[in-house]
Amino acid sequence: MALVIIVAVVAFLAGLAANRWLRPRLLTADDDEGMAVKDLVGPLLTLTVLLLAFVLVTANGSYGKAEVASRGEARALDQLVETAEYAPVLQRSRIQADAVCYARAVRVQEWPAMADGNGSAAPSVWSTDFRVAFKTLEGKPAFGMLIAADNKRSDEREERLTQASPSIPSAIFWFLLATLTITVVALGICLPRKNNRGQILTLAVITALLTTTLCIIRDVDRPYGGIIEVRPTAIAEAERQAERDFEANHPTDDLPCDAAGNRLTV
Template sequence: MLTTLLVVGLALVLGLAANRLLRPRLVEDQADALTVRDFMEPLLTLAVLVLAFVMVLAAESYGDAEDAAREEAGVVDHLFEVADFAPDPQRVRLQADAVCYARAVHAIEWPAMVRGSASTAPSVWSTDFRKQLKGVDRQDAVFGILIDADRDRSEARQARIAESTPAIAPLFYWFMLITLAVTVIVLAFCLPLRRFATELATLVVLTILLTASLLIIHDVDRPFGGIIDVPATSIADASRDISDDFVAAHGEAALPCDAQGRKPAA
């Protein structure tokens, strides 16, 4: 960072020095000098490039969050199905943990991610799931499958939680906002003084488009808390499916949690 500041600062000083010392000798006095309009094109190009870069970054974050949420739901459903082949007495509790985990993610952790945070509620059931696995014979073929599935679930959850926080640093967002603001100011400054209705309308439209792009980036960069959010459809469907299967086989009373995935009060 220091090197960049030094190089750019030195370039500016050398350029100004050359302007004062060398330009009068090399260029005629009648030569056209740069005007504000000459700076418009590179400034507008900079603003568009910054917007494009940040929009791609935000879109990737949104896509990663969507993929992680979908993968987690699929793994939880797979965990429940594989646990059906586990030996007694772990089989029922492993399936119950999968149901309670899915309920906790959907009802408790998903709303928490709107604020960019996680919840400890699902961890209660993932911890109990691993505790129950200790009672399964390690030579049993289903043991390795359950271990792998639990690892995949954990990785998908961590990815989902990580993507709930903005991928764009606040400093970079402010830099982008200031760049757009300066661009609009310069464009407005260069409007003709008379009969500028068409130019003014174009500037207003351009300002609206640039502002809308910035707002979309800000929204998409918060995959679980914006208007364009990642819905909880996948985990909700998985939770409903495995809950129905479990209740049909063992009854609601066999679950160690309520409908929100919380442990009942003692």
């Protein structure tokens, strides 16, 4: 985001400099007339619509899918905890404890890593432990329901991790940045050299709006690390409910993980 702002400011200053020193060389006589303020609205509307289209596609795509996946994963985990109530006491205790630790690992370790487009191996420790517990329930009535809930959790987690990576290729982003630069410089050249305070102010507003739009595209394309980020609210609520159920059913047992979801014992 800082790069976008820096390039936009440099383009704005380059446009003013070109208007000051390059424009006189391109004209045969002194020219006090240039592009009027109303003439700047056309390129502004065209580029704004184009960039907003990218924002809408990104917002409805990557960001929306990321939010849906995070909520779906939390619901699947909650269903897993509730289905474990139909399992024998030993397996129920293990599954519900693993669910709490899984949620902690996702919230504390994997969520910050997704800001950079990465995942974490910490939740996989507990998803593996789920399957170990399921093997002892094969043939029991709860086995099929537990497998279905865990498969749903796994699919939603995979989708969540997929959406952590930018959906807009770098080439497209650099193309948009180059378009912004060329547009601002070209508009700067077209400004009149005298009595141009209103045009310069308009160009500054246009530059700020286009820069803000491009920053929004960059931010929304990273749904877990930007200003408009998907927060781990759903998984935190699933963790709270799983911990409540575990403590209610097994008040004398301890969780096998710390507050960050790391295993305490092997």
